[in-house]
Amino acid sequence: MIPASAKLALLSLFSIASKGIGYAQNDNSYLEKKRERDEPIPLYKSISEILTENWWILALAVGITMTIIFVFWLRRRFSKAETAEMAIPARDPYEEAIEALDGLDAECHRMDAKPFVFRLSEVLRVYVERCFALPAMELTGEEFLREVAEHKFFRKRYDDLLHDFVDRSDMVKYSRESIDGDGLRLLLDSAVHFVKDSHRRLEEEATKTKDQPPEVKA
Numbered sequence: 351m352i353p354a355s356a357k358l359a360l361l362s363l364f365s366i367a368s369k370g371i372g373y374a375q376n377d378n379s380y381l382e383k384k385r386e387r388d389e390p391i392p393l394y395k396s397i398s399e400i401l402t403e404n405w406w407i408l409a410l411a412v413g414i415t416m417t418i419i420f421v422f423w424l425r426r427r428f429s430k431a432e433t434a435e436m437a438i439p440a441r442d443p444y445e446e447a448i449e450a451l452d453g454l455d456a457e458c459h460r461m462d463a464k465p466f467v468f469r470l471s472e473v474l475r476v477y478v479e480r481c482f483a484l485p486a487m488e489l490t491g492e493e494f495l496r497e498v499a500e501h502k503f504f505r506k507r508y509d510d511l512l513h514d515f516v517d518r519s520d521m522v523k524y525s526r527e528s529i530d531g532d533g534l535r536l537l538l539d540s541a542v543h544f545v546k547d548s549h550r551r552l553e554e555e556a557t558k559t560k561d562q563p564p565e566v567k568a
Contacts (some may be wrong), residue, residue, distance in 0.1 A: 443480035444549045447473055451542050458538060463529045467522040467537065474515070474541045481552070491516040503552075508544060515540050 450473045454466065461469075475486035475494070482504075484497050495516055498504045504512075518537055522529050529537075 443477050444545065447477040447545045448542075451538065451545065454538060458534055459531055463522050463534060466534055467519050467529070470537060470541055471519045471523070474544065477545055481548070491520045503548075507551075508548070511540055511544055515544070 451470075454461075454470055454473070458466065472487075478484055478498070479486040482501060484501065486494055486497070489497060495512060498512060499509070515537060518529070518533070521527050
């Protein structure tokens with residue numbers, strides 16, 4: 351016969367063992383190997399973790415660096431362009447106009463009337479603009495004649511020549527009317543005469559101004 355106290359102790363042990371087995375079955379993680387190891391918490395983060403958390407700082411730094419490089423490149427480029435412009439002296443307007451007119455003279459019989467007159471008018475207007483500081487390239491024919499008439503150098507000079515040149519040129523450029531080879535030659539000769547004669551007069555005025563004695567103030 352087993353004493354009653356012994357039976358009670360055995361029942362208690364059996365009950366505790368049953369609860370332990372049931373807890374182990376319900377909580378599978380209790381037996382996981384990770385729970386069996388006591389791993390220390392890392393004190394430092396990896397490079398990938400740092401980059402992932404602070405990607406915007408890296409992107410901002412890259413953007414600022416690229417902007418600085420781009421601005422520096424633009425400054426060097428514009429500086430080189432300005433240096434090149436300063437190194438190449440501007441050509442004399444008269445020499446440039448005569449060279450262009452000689453080229454048109456050689457092409458007079460091979461070019462169509464409209465492109466020929468457009469180019470001839472451009473040469474004359476560029477010459478006037480560079481020599482006399484008039485916005486000749488931006489003006490219509492009437493505006494060009496009005497500006498020229500108000501300029502002190504052109505007063506009572508070249509009125510008929512310029513009026514005839516502009517009228518004939520505009521007729522060819524802006525209408526269906528054409529002009530033969532003799533007409534083109536006449537326009538070319540008018541432009542050549544204007545450029546050469548105005549250049550001669552400019553040189554004469556410059557010589558007079560240079561030789562004129564300075565005014566003596568009382």
